[in-house]
Amino acid sequence: MSTTAILDQDLGGGPSAPPADAPRPARRDSVRAWPLPDQIAYWLCWAAGIAMCLIALGTVLFMLLKGISYLKLSLLVTSPKASGFNQATSGGFLDPIEGTLLLTAIGTVVAAPIGIAVASWLTEYGRPSWLARAVDSAVEMVAGAPSVVLALFGLLVFSRPALAFLSQTSAGGSVFARSFINAGLIMSLIALPLIVGSTREALSQVPRHVREASYALGKTKATTIWRVLLPASRPGIASGITLGMGRIIGDTAIVVFLLGSTLRIEPASGAPVLSLLRGTGSTLTSYVYENSPAGEGDAPQKAYVAAFVLLMLVLAINALAMRLGRGKGEAVRWTR
Amino acid sequence: MDPVMPPPIKRIVLDRTPNVVDGLPRQDLERPTSEQATLGHSTGADGVATSDDAITYKASARQAIERMRIESVWLAYGERWVVRNVSLPVRQGEVLGLIGASGSGKTTLLRSLNRLTEVTAGAARAGQITLDGTEIGGIEVTALRRRISMVFQQPNPFPMSIYDNVVYALEEQRRGRRHAQEDNERRSERDERDERNERNERDERDERQGGLRLPGARLRRGRRRHEDAVITALQRAGLYDEVADDLDRPALSLSGGQQQRLCIARSLAVRPEVLLLDEPCSALDPISTAKIEELIVALRESVAIVIVTHNMQQARRVADHVAFMHLGELIEYGTCEQIFERSLHSRTREYVNGEFG
Numbered sequence: 001m002s003t004t005a006i007l008d009q010d011l012g013g014g015p016s017a018p019p020a021d022a023p024r025p026a027r028r029d030s031v032r033a034w035p036l037p038d039q040i041a042y043w044l045c046w047a048a049g050i051a052m053c054l055i056a057l058g059t060v061l062f063m064l065l066k067g068i069s070y071l072k073l074s075l076l077v078t079s080p081k082a083s084g085f086n087q088a089t090s091g092g093f094l095d096p097i098e099g100t101l102l103l104t105a106i107g108t109v110v111a112a113p114i115g116i117a118v119a120s121w122l123t124e125y126g127r128p129s130w131l132a133r134a135v136d137s138a139v140e141m142v143a144g145a146p147s148v149v150l151a152l153f154g155l156l157v158f159s160r161p162a163l164a165f166l167s168q169t170s171a172g173g174s175v176f177a178r179s180f181i182n183a184g185l186i187m188s189l190i191a192l193p194l195i196v197g198s199t200r201e202a203l204s205q206v207p208r209h210v211r212e213a214s215y216a217l218g219k220t221k222a223t224t225i226w227r228v229l230l231p232a233s234r235p236g237i238a239s240g241i242t243l244g245m246g247r248i249i250g251d252t253a254i255v256v257f258l259l260g261s262t263l264r265i266e267p268a269s270g271a272p273v274l275s276l277l278r279g280t281g282s283t284l285t286s287y288v289y290e291n292s293p294a295g296e297g298d299a300p301q302k303a304y305v306a307a308f309v310l311l312m313l314v315l316a317i318n319a320l321a322m323r324l325g326r327g328k329g330e331a332v333r334w335t336r
Numbered sequence: 337m338d339p340v341m342p343p344p345i346k347r348i349v350l351d352r353t354p355n356v357v358d359g360l361p362r363q364d365l366e367r368p369t370s371e372q373a374t375l376g377h378s379t380g381a382d383g384v385a386t387s388d389d390a391i392t393y394k395a396s397a398r399q400a401i402e403r404m405r406i407e408s409v410w411l412a413y414g415e416r417w418v419v420r421n422v423s424l425p426v427r428q429g430e431v432l433g434l435i436g437a438s439g440s441g442k443t444t445l446l447r448s449l450n451r452l453t454e455v456t457a458g459a460a461r462a463g464q465i466t467l468d469g470t471e472i473g474g475i476e477v478t479a480l481r482r483r484i485s486m487v488f489q490q491p492n493p494f495p496m497s498i499y500d501n502v503v504y505a506l507e508e509q510r511r512g513r514r515h516a517q518e519d520n521e522r523r524s525e526r527d528e529r530d531e532r533n534e535r536n537e538r539d540e541r542d543e544r545q546g547g548l549r550l551p552g553a554r555l556r557r558g559r560r561r562h563e564d565a566v567i568t569a570l571q572r573a574g575l576y577d578e579v580a581d582d583l584d585r586p587a588l589s590l591s592g593g594q595q596q597r598l599c600i601a602r603s604l605a606v607r608p609e610v611l612l613l614d615e616p617c618s619a620l621d622p623i624s625t626a627k628i629e630e631l632i633v634a635l636r637e638s639v640a641i642v643i644v645t646h647n648m649q650q651a652r653r654v655a656d657h658v659a660f661m662h663l664g665e666l667i668e669y670g671t672c673e674q675i676f677e678r679s680l681h682s683r684t685r686e687y688v689n690g691e692f693g
Contacts, residue, residue: 210492213599216452217505217606218482227504232495333588334492 063311067304075305080263080287093306095265096287099180100249100313102276103259103283106184107191107248112241114188115195120225122196123203143193151257154186158258167278168268176260179268181277183258190251191244198243202236203229207334235324242321250314252285263287284310400429400656403609403640404449404484409463411444413456418444420664421463426610428640431632433655433672435645437692441664442644446612449642450484451477467610482508485608489615491595493587498579498598501587502566505602565605573601574631593624600631604639611635613643617650629654648688652676660684 031042078092118135126132142150158166158177167179206229214224230237260266260280267279282290284306289295291303404426411419419441426432426449434442444453451472453459465472472480493501566583570576575597579585587598596616603611613632617625632641632654645651651658651672658675660668660683668675668684679685686692 207490207492209488209490210494212452212455213486213488213492214494215455216450216481216486216488216612217602218478218480218508219504220478228494334490 060308060311063304063308067301067306067308070301071305071308075302076309080282093284093287093302093309095263096282096284096306097309099255099259099265099281100283100285100310102180102281103184103187103255104245104248106180106277107187108241108245110185110188111191111195111244112237115192115240115244116199116230116237118192119196119199119203120230123200124221124225124229139193139196142189143197146253147190147251148253148257150186150189151254154182154254155257158182165278176280178258178260178280179278180259180281183254184277186254186258187248187251190247190254191241194244194247195237195240198236198240199233202233202240205236206232210334238324239321242317242324246314246317246321249283249310249317250285252289255283255286256289259283259286263290284313400427402427403468405464405466406445406449407464407466409445409448409461409465411441411448411453411462412458412460413444414458418664419448419661422659422661422664422666424659424666424669426640426642427657428609429637430656431636431641431643431654433643433645433651433658434661435648435651435658435675435687436661436667437687438646439663440661442659442661443614445661446614446642446644447486449610449612450481450486452481452486482606483608484610484612485603485606486612486614487596487599487603487616490619491592491599493590493595493598493602495586495588497584498570498587498590499566499583501598501602502569502605503562505569505605506562506565569601569605570598572604572635573597574627575601591624593620593627596620596624596628597631600628604635608639610640610642613641615644615646618646625650648676648690660687662687 031039034042075092076097077094079095080091080093118139122132122135155177157163158179159175161173161175163177164175166181168176170176210228210232211224214228215221219227259282262280263282263286265276265279265281267275269275270278288303288307288310291299291306293300295303402425406422406424406426409419409422410417418439422441422445424432434446436442447453448461449465449472453461454477461473467475467480467483472484475483494504496504567576570579570583575594578594579590587595590598596619600611600616616632617628620628629650632643635641636656643651643654655672658670658672659666660675660679660681662683668679668681670680674680675684676688679688
């Protein structure tokens, strides 16, 4: 049937279904008809996608299957036993869970305000421009730095006698440099670039005329940022913070370097909260490391269970980040 | 009006007609009794002068008081002059329409009136813009922008409730507060508003000292801050009846037309002396447009209005005086009828008849 015939029919036929003898659009041109290199590339892409799924599935299933026999609720609420070198007596991982939460809290509380402030300054002021460029590069650099490098840097900095108050000092006068607060501060560094990035992105999504509308009401730039721009960017900021939390939860190097390798939380002496912050402990990541065959502890099954819990935690956090990033259905959107 | 066609590049040779303001001797502009007299009038040539009397339907019994004066103003973004030597009066009691093709500098001129051009890097101005005789460059900028308010092309309510949008506008900047107080001494409108604020504060004080009250009652009374002013502003913008039942709704859940009226309400809440409108209806449907136009015509008694519009019909409907700009220059200024019916300048006639733009 020729094109004109189809047109004629469409015009006359009204809203009814196309005629039965109308040519159906081809479903998709077969890949087999493609040139060979294209075909190969296509199948490679396809295989990569499948491999990705298999790896993801495999990780979860492996952890689950390996650890499931030991996955008991009691593990989540009992502390690890320092002396236990066999499966039955090594206790649970309450302390690592607490450590993870505490470290994440410290890192986020430090990183969020700084990150938001840096992003606001970069997007809204950014003057002088050489400073803005420098700040931008610095954020990029921190974002790109491997956490083990940051951890080493932290160890050097926090061993200074001037910063001894953040951790404990041994009898010989050397600064231990390992504590929750130290690890949390360095953890904030790895969360910072994520928060800066997503806050900047969110701020730059606010159209210019919205800022100008606020200025036109006689508002200063600071008021505009605080009352209009940051509230408007809330979903973006929230997803940045959540991503940052995910990174903190998943980091091992900083914990091993700066939190020490005690599996239990060992507070320092002194006031209740301060002693905890200055004390050492572990997180799920370091617990997994210590208990895995690679570490000293010899409780691999516990490591599998802890790894599974950790995985679930990070997945939940990431899902939350995605949800927050999408915002609510009736999200804040202006015409540009 | 083919949007694809660029504006003609050819420079216009200005044959100075009597209507072009900057050709006028100064004293004509400065006469305090220039109320009723249009500028076309005062130079009084060739029978154009009678036109003002002809359009009685808009000019009915009101006094136009000059609030702002734009005098030989040049505006530049970087190296480029976008407004060249424009002089115009802005009067309370009437609507000044700025028309012209894209790139004619009308929005830039409008934005320079509340110094919003300064937000853009590289913007510069030469010439004088005065508000009640004071150069606007000498007025503290947050205070100035509360006196000269602005509504934008796109509706842009802030991401908060309807109520809070207006309250946000009402809250004075700490930096501008002192200046605002100085102004209050001589401006009755401000006094009125302050009285209202005082009343609100009194209420709050009463509430604090009131001792035992039900928590619910306290909450409701706590919301009283600026409540009168908010409601008045929403009423003036003709929005109150539509949103009265739920002022705590997010402003961005309103329809486009309602959002724009909220923006107008927000701008009116600060009791400005001048209201600048930058194509306020271009993003709206015809019904919302009609509502906003009615509003503009109703508001001009209490506030001087300058409106930039691409829509010739709209300019005709709402403006009392119209200034036609082209490539940064003011080509013609006159009463609405004069510009649209008996334009003295061929370029104006061409634009008004839709031959370019």
